[in-house]
Amino acid sequence: MKAEVLKGHLDALVLAALEHEPAHGYAIIQRLRRRSDDIFRLPEGTVYPALHRLERDGLVKSRWTAASGRRRRVYRLTRAGEEALAVRRLEWRTFSRAVEAVLA
Amino acid sequence: MKAEVLKGHLDALVLAALEHEPAHGYAIIQRLRRRSDDIFRLPEGTVYPALHRLERDGLVKSRWTAASGRRRRVYRLTRAGEEALAVRRLEWRTFSRAVEAVLA
DNA sequence: TCCGATACCTCGCCTCACGAGGTATGGTGC
DNA sequence: GCACCATACCTCGTGAGGCGAGGTATCGGA
Numbered sequence: 683m684k685a686e687v688l689k690g691h692l693d694a695l696v697l698a699a700l701e702h703e704p705a706h707g708y709a710i711i712q713r714l715r716r717r718s719d720d721i722f723r724l725p726e727g728t729v730y731p732a733l734h735r736l737e738r739d740g741l742v743k744s745r746w747t748a749a750s751g752r753r754r755r756v757y758r759l760t761r762a763g764e765e766a767l768a769v770r771r772l773e774w775r776t777f778s779r780a781v782e783a784v785l786a
Numbered sequence: 787m788k789a790e791v792l793k794g795h796l797d798a799l800v801l802a803a804l805e806h807e808p809a810h811g812y813a814i815i816q817r818l819r820r821r822s823d824d825i826f827r828l829p830e831g832t833v834y835p836a837l838h839r840l841e842r843d844g845l846v847k848s849r850w851t852a853a854s855g856r857r858r859r860v861y862r863l864t865r866a867g868e869e870a871l872a873v874r875r876l877e878w879r880t881f882s883r884a885v886e887a888v889l890a
Numbered sequence: 891t892c893c894g895a896t897a898c899c900t901c902g903c904c905t906c907a908c909g910a911g912g913t914a915t916g917g918t919g920c
Numbered sequence: 921g922c923a924c925c926a927t928a929c930c931t932c933g934t935g936a937g938g939c940g941a942g943g944t945a946t947c948g949g950a
Contacts, residue, residue: 731931780822781799790938912929
């Protein structure tokens with residue numbers, strides 16, 4: 683699978699991964715991998731910058747924790763993040779249906 | 787809908803548009819727009835370079851025609867293009883299912 | 891005669907996924 | 921004790937590609 687197919691969809695995936703409970707970056711990567719049944723094996727160089735972007739845009743908020751001596755940056759969705767996720771889900775539906783219609 | 791979501795999927799769309807009958811660039815744009823129910827209104831600056839890429843890669847082949855005084859470059863799928871389309875369809879299925887699983 | 895649709899093109903910008911490289915800790919096996 | 925892997929964070933540079941802007945030309949209708 684080419685790399686570029688992800689472009690523009692990553693934010694939605696990360697937001698969705700954080701929807702029901704906060705997580706730190708590394709855990710988000712694992713969560714996405716597990717939930718996608720091993721399809722999305724996202725490198726850190728992809729996910730960390732994405733999280734910084736999302737925080738810069740106010741869609742997530744981070745807090746440093748120290749779980750068993752390890753520093754972790756735990757992210758949670760903000761209100762704006764929840765709304766953005768809802769929008770992205772709709773956009774995905776629209777996009778997906780359109781692609782489906784063309785490819786069919 | 788953000789522009790980048792298309793990235794990596796455009797080739798599949800263009801190939802699919804050419805699957806059953808050849809068309810020139812402008813017609814491809816209209817075909818995609820119609821088939822996607824007005825979702826994909828692709829600018830020429832997107833489609834023409836894509837067609838050149840596809841031809842460079844041997845997935846389509848073009849031929850100049852002159853229909854009623856207007857020059858047109860008509861594209862058709864090559865054998866390799868048909869095979870590439872089949873692969874892209876499978877990749878889309880995989881990608882789409884994975885996104886669905888994460889967003890659900 | 892003007893204008894919009896048709897029909898082609900290129901150039902440069904911008905975004906963003908990712909590979910590579912770096913740092914540091916905890917646990918397991920030898 | 922030490923190597924090694926997983927965990928956990930980061931940044932920088934590269935490259936791909938969609939698109940806006942701008943250019944050319946023809947045809948048909950108001």
